[in-house]
Amino acid sequence: MRLDLAHIQRWIAPGSRVLDLGCGDGEFLELLRDQRQVRGTGLEIDEEKITAAVGRGLNIVEQNMDEGLANFPDRSFDTVVMAHALQAVHYPDRVLEEMLRIGRECIVTFPNFGHWRCRLYLGTRGRMPVSRFMPYMWYDTPNIHFCTVKDFEALCQHKGIHILARDVVGNTEREPVLASTWPNLFATTAIYHITR
Amino acid sequence: MNSPADSVGIVTPQVARFGQPLTLACGRELPEYELVYETYGELNAQRSNAVLICHALSGHHHAAGYHSEEDKRPGWWDECIGPGKPIDTNRFFVVSLNNIGGCHGSTGPSSTNPETGRPWGPDFPPLRARDWVHSQARLADYLGIECWAAVIGGSLGGMQAMRWSLEYPDRLRHCIVIAAAMKLTAQNLAFNEVARQAILSDPDFAEGYYQERDTLPAQGLALARMVGHITYLSDDAMANKFGRDLRSGTLEQGDEGQVEFQVQSYLRYQGSQFSGSFDANTYILMTRALDYFDLAREYDNDPVAAFSHARCSFLVISFTTDWRFSPERSREIVDALIAADRPVTYADIAADEGHDAFLLPIPRYLDVFHAYMKRVGEEP
Numbered sequence: 001m002r003l004d005l006a007h008i009q010r011w012i013a014p015g016s017r018v019l020d021l022g023c024g025d026g027e028f029l030e031l032l033r034d035q036r037q038v039r040g041t042g043l044e045i046d047e048e049k050i051t052a053a054v055g056r057g058l059n060i061v062e063q064n065m066d067e068g069l070a071n072f073p074d075r076s077f078d079t080v081v082m083a084h085a086l087q088a089v090h091y092p093d094r095v096l097e098e099m100l101r102i103g104r105e106c107i108v109t110f111p112n113f114g115h116w117r118c119r120l121y122l123g124t125r126g127r128m129p130v131s132r133f134m135p136y137m138w139y140d141t142p143n144i145h146f147c148t149v150k151d152f153e154a155l156c157q158h159k160g161i162h163i164l165a166r167d168v169v170g171n172t173e174r175e176p177v178l179a180s181t182w183p184n185l186f187a188t189t190a191i192y193h194i195t196r
Numbered sequence: 197m198n199s200p201a202d203s204v205g206i207v208t209p210q211v212a213r214f215g216q217p218l219t220l221a222c223g224r225e226l227p228e229y230e231l232v233y234e235t236y237g238e239l240n241a242q243r244s245n246a247v248l249i250c251h252a253l254s255g256h257h258h259a260a261g262y263h264s265e266e267d268k269r270p271g272w273w274d275e276c277i278g279p280g281k282p283i284d285t286n287r288f289f290v291v292s293l294n295n296i297g298g299c300h301g302s303t304g305p306s307s308t309n310p311e312t313g314r315p316w317g318p319d320f321p322p323l324r325a326r327d328w329v330h331s332q333a334r335l336a337d338y339l340g341i342e343c344w345a346a347v348i349g350g351s352l353g354g355m356q357a358m359r360w361s362l363e364y365p366d367r368l369r370h371c372i373v374i375a376a377a378m379k380l381t382a383q384n385l386a387f388n389e390v391a392r393q394a395i396l397s398d399p400d401f402a403e404g405y406y407q408e409r410d411t412l413p414a415q416g417l418a419l420a421r422m423v424g425h426i427t428y429l430s431d432d433a434m435a436n437k438f439g440r441d442l443r444s445g446t447l448e449q450g451d452e453g454q455v456e457f458q459v460q461s462y463l464r465y466q467g468s469q470f471s472g473s474f475d476a477n478t479y480i481l482m483t484r485a486l487d488y489f490d491l492a493r494e495y496d497n498d499p500v501a502a503f504s505h506a507r508c509s510f511l512v513i514s515f516t517t518d519w520r521f522s523p524e525r526s527r528e529i530v531d532a533l534i535a536a537d538r539p540v541t542y543a544d545i546a547a548d549e550g551h552d553a554f555l556l557p558i559p560r561y562l563d564v565f566h567a568y569m570k571r572v573g574e575e576p
Binding site for chain 2: 051060062063
């Protein structure tokens, strides 16, 4: 289980309705269903992941969120989750607006581009960071909208989005204190619980 | 001939007789009727593993397996029904019938009208998809099946499956709707009208009384099928299959000899095959049922209000090049289900084959279908 997903789980009420945008092979929805009796729906566009998620007995809709989410009514879910997909959509701000319209609460996780390793890589080598966590070359990456913890919070302020809670995942098990004290420098993954 | 290991093997159609009149949507009554059906797999002790296959416009009860050792072609959905296939007969008890109004053994226009002692012909009552659903529910009663694990259909069959979810919400756990629509578009209606006019204008149709006159509107029926076939294939599929290839003659300037394109020959073959095996009155009746199908009409034309009556989970599948029932039509179904808070899974399968794709072994289609049916089989 990815660490960010383990963190998110505690913010989701048992028995609630969850929409998972970019649900992948459904690992997280399955966990929520089995451990929190959640009624979940997943959105995904990767063919093989859809089949895998359907095989887990989940409700999966093949839909590209870059083409809109207008088919989901206002407040039709308790929580809308988007884990590690914000940086891959065409209009992250519009997707956030839509998530907040569809769900009473939303949970967003993204890789923090402000992490010191990224800064060091760019600062010393002068090239876009490539790492175990971000293995793509700049010209061939699904991640087209990287942002930092500060960037995201500035967007929330600008849009009037209320941050209910922030959580971070550090690079190693030793780093959580650093990551929670200076998240923009030490968080590899940022996790936000937001609402309107 | 030995049937392949993933075939249900040799199957024998059975007949169920119903003496109780069936009140139809048109207000008339069918005093008595027979349904011919096949079953594959075993019904479990809890009677919880039964799935119903609803057939499309020209379909029938013979969906899988072979009727004899000499039979060259298996049933029409053999790609999807059998041991280890998406509708796994090791797991499910599959029921496939010929609908009333059909021409493959169930009571229809070519059957004898008990009141006159002559064939029903064009006087057979007009049918709606719901009439089929009600007759299928009686077949379920007859077989001792209280609740289907799934009701499954492609095209017109998918429409019946959706109607099931509204008419008998407690009698199915899953509804599987493949390459279907909540109602026909004007373009769909237009194609059906051309097909009907082809039949009606054939002098041998004799206003539908051809059976008594001992004629057969073969030409009209073949034409109707040719029009239909064009709409079942995509532009790409036709280009790949036939292109502009010639079957005979040349395209040389000055050569006045008869030229025949491969696609002409294909359509003629399909037309003549069909006209020899299908009943013209049934074709007219079936296309009308298609035309009049409108899932949400009686729910204030609101599909969300309609689907809020459903209790089951849904699987919706479309094919990218299907222009008869395009992916947009399937997305309308999915969107209504989402808005009605019904559990739904949707896949839009990339396929070149157009509407016909739902009958073909397209790997991703079979994978998703298989994965979903595994869930159907595992749920209590």
